[in-house]
Amino acid sequence: MRAARLYQFNQPLKIEEVPDPIITNPTDVIVKIGGAGVCHTDLHLIQGMWDHIVSTALPYTIGHENAGWVHQVGSGVTTVKVGDPVIVHPVASCGYCLSCRSGEDMHCPELKFPGLTVDGGYAEYLKTSDRALIPLPKGVLPENVAPFADAGITAYRAVRKAAPLAKPGTKALMIGMGGLGHIGLQVMRELGNADIITLDIDKDRLNMSLDLGATHAVEANDGAISQVRSLTNEVGADIIIDFVGTDQTHNDSLQMLRKGGHYFVVGYGGTVTVPSIDIINNEFSIIGSLVGNYNELYELMELHARGKVKLHSSKYSLDEANDVLKMLEEGKINGRAVLVP
Ligand SMILES: [Zn+2]
Ligand SMILES: [Zn+2]
Known part of the structure; x- marks a missing residue:
């Protein structure tokens, strides 16, 4: 698949062919990306501002505002099926720790954060866990809501x-x-x-x-x-x-x-x-205030489906990732930019 990857801080992403992600755990889900939001945090990641917090080995694929369709599921996945449109909560949390049990996925000590700590959604496919997925309300398209996954x-x-x-x-x-x-x-x-x-x-x-x-x-x-x-x-x-x-x-x-x-x-x-x-x-x-939990993303999608919260967005191809990041840095994006692979 194609992916936009960070090889070196303060350098453009390299857009290249990489192996597709594969299922390794029963709760893994591969999502076919319908849209990936372009965020100031992506600029900060490229600048190395997060390095002392997440220290992710380079290169990796950035992109943490993702929505798409379920492409492949692990043997233990029962909550979604292949073809379902979904928005991806930004972290794949464990589900068992006290933070997860109180609903605060962002505080999970075991969390994986695609786009920050593991490969993210500036790509054709993304691996996450079933716990992170919210099926989209009827009539809502992934490319129109991806930025809700983090910015929202x-x-x-x-x-x-x-x-x-x-x-x-x-x-x-x-x-x-x-x-x-x-x-x-x-x-x-x-x-x-x-x-x-x-x-x-x-x-x-x-x-x-x-x-x-x-x-x-x-x-x-x-x-x-x-x-x-x-x-x-x-x-x-x-x-x-x-x-x-x-x-x-x-x-x-x-x-x-x-x-x-x-x-x-x-x-x-x-x-x-x-x-x-x-x-x-x-x-x-x-x-x-740090990102948000699963229920908050669910509530926001409900508000959006009722027409109460609209997203101003513009769409670009994955190959334009570096140009879009530059426009964001220069303050030339109104609303949100979304990469559609
Ligand atoms: Zn973001
Ligand atoms: Zn946890």
């Missing part, structure tokens, strides 16, 4: 944590209206009751956010902090969800957060620096 649940989990705080009359600021942000905004609109303020550097993305339910859209420039403060009666936002995660968005967020406010960090790469006296005096809560 990551946004969903953060907003689902924030939604009980988003009471009528509260203000929620959402920073970054790219792949994750535009999904998170729709989820906030569906699950919460806050007035939603969006912040982005790009006017098109801000206009899209108004179409998707934002109350106000603020352009990220020198006047942004005072504009957000004025939209929040000078007290700051009750909730901030930061889908960008740079030093600048971290610093700015802490200046736009209300006393007693909750700051959800979803995007990453920067460093949150805050004097402890400010945390105490303002009773700030700073909350991390």
Whole structure:
């Protein structure tokens, strides 16, 4: 099969012919890829930012936002059959540890993470386990939903944590209206009751956010902090969800957060620096959010099937992987790019 593989950090992926994955465990499933989302995490993997965490031996195939059709199943698989359209939860977890039993697949110490720790979905076929698969609701095509597998649940989990705080009359600021942000905004609109303020550097993305339910859209420039403060009666936002995660968005967020406010960090790469006296005096809560669990992906697919959460995506061939990654790095992708092998 064809696959786009990472041979060396900070170098283009090599698109080449490799052996098809094979079933080795009774619970293994081979998925024929219908679409693989292109994510900022893929850029970070290529930059080597994850190397000290996952230390995966090179070369390997990246791509962790996958959907497709069941192609082959192990002898113990009973929950899906060949030909079923599925979205792939990003990790193949053990099912037996305390984390798995409490539903938190991402915390499983035995997890395999295709695209990060083993071969992923920038390829024609992907190996995962039966536990990771969610059959797609009727009428939903794999290539149209692949980015929900990571961008989608990551946004969903953060907003689902924030939604009980988003009471009528509260203000929620959402920073970054790219792949994750535009999904998170729709989820906030569906699950919460806050007035939603969006912040982005790009006017098109801000206009899209108004179409998707934002109350106000603020352009990220020198006047942004005072504009957000004025939209929040000078007290700051009750909730901030930061889908960008740079030093600048971290610093700015802490200046736009209300006393007693909750700051959800979803995007990453920067460093949150805050004097402890400010945390105490303002009773700030700073909350991390990592991908999401199986049930959260299931819930998101149900919302999508009902037309409540739409995905803006554009499709490219697998051979265009390096060009698409470059466009993503340059901020030229609106919504999400999907590779269709
Ligand atoms: Zn991703
Ligand atoms: Zn486990």
